[in-house]
Amino acid sequence: MFSFFKRKPKEPAPVPEQPASAPVAPAPTPATSFSTSPAPAADTPSAVTPSPITPAAITPPVQDVQTEAPQPAEIVAAPAPAPEQKRSWLSRLKAGLAKTSSNLTTLFIGARIDDDLYDELEAALLTSDAGVEATLFLLDALKKKVKEEKLTEAVQVKAALKTLLIDLLTPLQKPLVLGQYQPLVMMIAGVNGAGKTTTIGKLAKHMQTHQQSVVLAAGDTFRAAAREQLTIWGERNDVTVIAQESGDPAAVAFDAVASAKARGTDVVMVDTAGRLPTQLHLMEELKKIKRVIAKGMDGAPQEVLLIIDGNTGQNALAQVKAFDDALQLTGLVITKLDGTAKGGVLAAIAKTRPVPVYFIGIGEQIEDLQPFNAQEFVDALLN
The missing domain is CATH 1.20.120.140 (SRP54, nucleotide-binding domain)
Structure with missing residues (x-):
């Protein structure tokens, strides 16, 4: 169960209680059911898609009084698959x-x-x-x-x-920690065709199954189809998408963080335009987006993920090095391991630039994105 943050009451009390202005939250619903109550409107200049956000309760579940502060939870899978799955x-x-x-x-x-x-x-x-x-x-x-x-x-x-x-x-096997920041801001980067926007949609669903509310920022303002694609994933997952038809992607990211802070949203995922690491002016724009996000929230983005096409071979290692130098990556997601992918590039990454691999993907379905497990991966290679 994840621990959530709440505002402290004005006067201390011996037993934790809700602030006077807030009703007592009910016990959390199972991960498979989601709230559909609309969230308050965000005061941001960007257009928000009509799909309502699905906020996870930020009040801790009712439980016995404890003396130790609850710890952040780790996202491992969503939910644990059945044996046949x-x-x-x-x-x-x-x-x-x-x-x-x-x-x-x-x-x-x-x-x-x-x-x-x-x-x-x-x-x-x-x-x-x-x-x-x-x-x-x-x-x-x-x-x-x-x-x-x-x-x-x-x-x-x-x-x-x-x-x-x-x-x-x-x-390289490291879980993605949730509940440590409010909100957790994730900046998502990658080259064109790596499956970046689709992966964001899958990750949003994973977050929701762990009772995390999500807002998506359509920071790829160069490609209209990218905004539309992200909006479709937002509607499919019943989450809000912050978008602009044109303009500065850094401003979209800033607005999304401000909206998440106002709404009490748990996770912000910022999509960015796909680009090659050799396009230096575009890499500079990525750095700008990261700086602007930091102005909207101290310490953000806490996660900077690179999406890599598993079929790109040694070029994937070059991408990791370039994006890590520019953005200081915190994690990787390897996609498309269902075709001609050779897989050995993970060994190259581990030896040369050991950035954690949070997830690997083998297909288009939500369940096709799973946390990276070194034992399972090597079993697939050498059994």
């Missing part, structure tokens, strides 16, 4: 990574542990977009492990490689 997710993830999995696993079938095996493994890792640095790191560690543990069977070497990959990727 989990099996379906893992099977589709494995199917998406099938090419790399085949290249790696077939090496160990009846193989002798010699230099030829290591050479073939090196080629397979490089082909999977693991990159030179991560590939050499894994090979050196594997040779050392084989020698120290006196491994003599190919299946043992495969298991050793699996362990090394899990150890390498586990630092």
Whole structure:
């Protein structure tokens, strides 16, 4: 259960109670049911879509008096999938990574542990977009492990490689913390075609299943279709979208933060125009958006996420480096791992620029976006 922040009453009381001006909040409804009561209008210059916001209650649920302050909750999945859904997710993830999995696993079938095996493994890792640095790191560690543990069977070497990959990727496995800020402001960046706007819609649904109210900011003012697409996701999830037909995307972001503060909204997600990191003037605009958001709320944005197309290979690593240098990324979302994605780029990211991977996506449905789990990912590659 998430902990929410509330305004302190004017006079202290020995037992926590609601402020005199606010009615006592009912016990929270299950994550699958949402409030449809309209939110108060925000005093912002931007146009707001007619879909009402679905605010999560900001009053803590009724519970026994406690002496310790409640802790922020972590978003893990929304909600926990049924066993058959989990099996379906893992099977589709494995199917998406099938090419790399085949290249790696077939090496160990009846193989002798010699230099030829290591050479073939090196080629397979490089082909999977693991990159030179991560590939050499894994090979050196594997040779050392084989020698120290006196491994003599190919299946043992495969298991050793699996362990090394899990150890390498586990630092990227980090949950997205909710309830720590009011509101939590998330700035979403990425190149054109990475699935940025669609991912924002999926994340909004994930937030709602964790009883978080959401407002979306259509900061991609260069592409009219982007605003329309985000509005559709807003209507689908029953959340407000702050948008302007034209103008400064930084102003849209500022208005969205102001609206969220006025409404008591839990999460603000700011969409930005897709751009290549080589477009320096556009990268400067991203920096401006971040500065303007900070003026609207101290410490914001608390999360700066980069959406990456899983099929872009080593170019994904270049994107991470460029956007991280410009914006100081706090997390990544890897999308489209359901096609020709090779998957090895996560090893390159882990070794070269270890920005946490919050989510990975394998399709267009809401449930196709799931928190990154290093064990599951490596299982899909090497089982």
